[in-house]
Amino acid sequence: AQRVTQPEKLLSVFKGAPVELKCNYSYSGSPELFWYVQYSRQRLQLLLRHISRESIKGFTADLNKGETSFHLKKPFAQEEDSAMYYCALSGRRAGGTSYGKLTFGQGTILTVHP
Amino acid sequence: DGGITQSPKYLFRKEGQNVTLSCEQNLNHDAMYWYRQDPGQGLRLIYYSQIVNDFQKGDIAEGYSVSREKKESFPLTVTSAQKNPTAFYLCASSITGLAEYNEQFFGPGTRLTVL
Numbered sequence: 001a002q003r004v005t006q007p008e009k010l011l012s013v014f015k016g017a018p019v020e021l022k023c024n025y026s027y028s029g030s031p032e033l034f035w036y037v038q039y040s041r042q043r044l045q046l047l048l049r050h051i052s053r054e055s056i057k058g059f060t061a062d063l064n065k066g067e068t069s070f071h072l073k074k075p076f077a078q079e080e081d082s083a084m085y086y087c088a089l090s091g092r093r094a095g096g097t098s099y100g101k102l103t104f105g106q107g108t109i110l111t112v113h114p
Numbered sequence: 115d116g117g118i119t120q121s122p123k124y125l126f127r128k129e130g131q132n133v134t135l136s137c138e139q140n141l142n143h144d145a146m147y148w149y150r151q152d153p154g155q156g157l158r159l160i161y162y163s164q165i166v167n168d169f170q171k172g173d174i175a176e177g178y179s180v181s182r183e184k185k186e187s188f189p190l191t192v193t194s195a196q197k198n199p200t201a202f203y204l205c206a207s208s209i210t211g212l213a214e215y216n217e218q219f220f221g222p223g224t225r226l227t228v229l
Contacts, residue, residue, distance in 0.1 A: 004156075006156075009154060032216060034217075036218075043220045043221070043222055043223075044157075044206075044220040046217045046218070049216075049217070086156060086157065090216060097210070100145050100162070100164060100208060100210055100216060101159055101162050102147075102157075103159070103173075104149075105156050106154060106155060106156040107156045107157075
């Protein structure tokens with residue numbers, strides 16, 4: 001069985017402070033990890049995926065297979081980062097294709113104060 | 115914005131009634147998904163379909179049914195057997211294939227309230 005845990009339901013920081021949203025996972029195969037974000041009155045959308053090793057809106061996330069973690073980090077938080085963030089897991093087949101379906105964590109509401 | 119649409123936005127149901135939530139996409143995606151979003155529980159997968167005329171149960175399929183007769187459409191029926199149907203329902207779609215392209219696109223959601 002696969003499981004994603006986001007230990008913090010709520011996270012508050014001040015503008016300009018570093019922020020880290022924690023995500024831990026449990027999966028016996030080869031994992032694909034994602035961060036999805038839902039801004040107020042907008043649709044849930046992909047923020048970044050581990051396989052791309054990219055930085056989006058200043059956010060980065062590194063897959064740590066030893067600690068089974070995929071924490072989302074940003075060195076200087078902005079007020080527009082306030083949103084609900086979900087960590088999600090999918091499986092990767094041996095041939096490089098994806099199983100497609102996602103397992104989501106419980107979500108973390110990030111509030112960035114001015 | 116288009117791409118994937120859900121209707122209605124709000125839906126009220128009396129206990130004992132079945133209701134059907136609509137999900138349509140024009141992205142030419144093979145795969146479609148239904149999730150339920152509850153506060154503090156994240157998104158939980160109800161059903162998913164990777165190709166027309168085929169679908170699989172997700173983690174919480176009891177009390178729900180789906181069909182996938184067309185590539186563009188994946189309606190979800192909430193039956194009277196669902197014990198706690200009041201929730202926010204999200205539909206998503208994605209292409210299938212290489213892991214590098216595995217991104218799900220979400221609709222705006224339907225909020226179902228049982229009276």
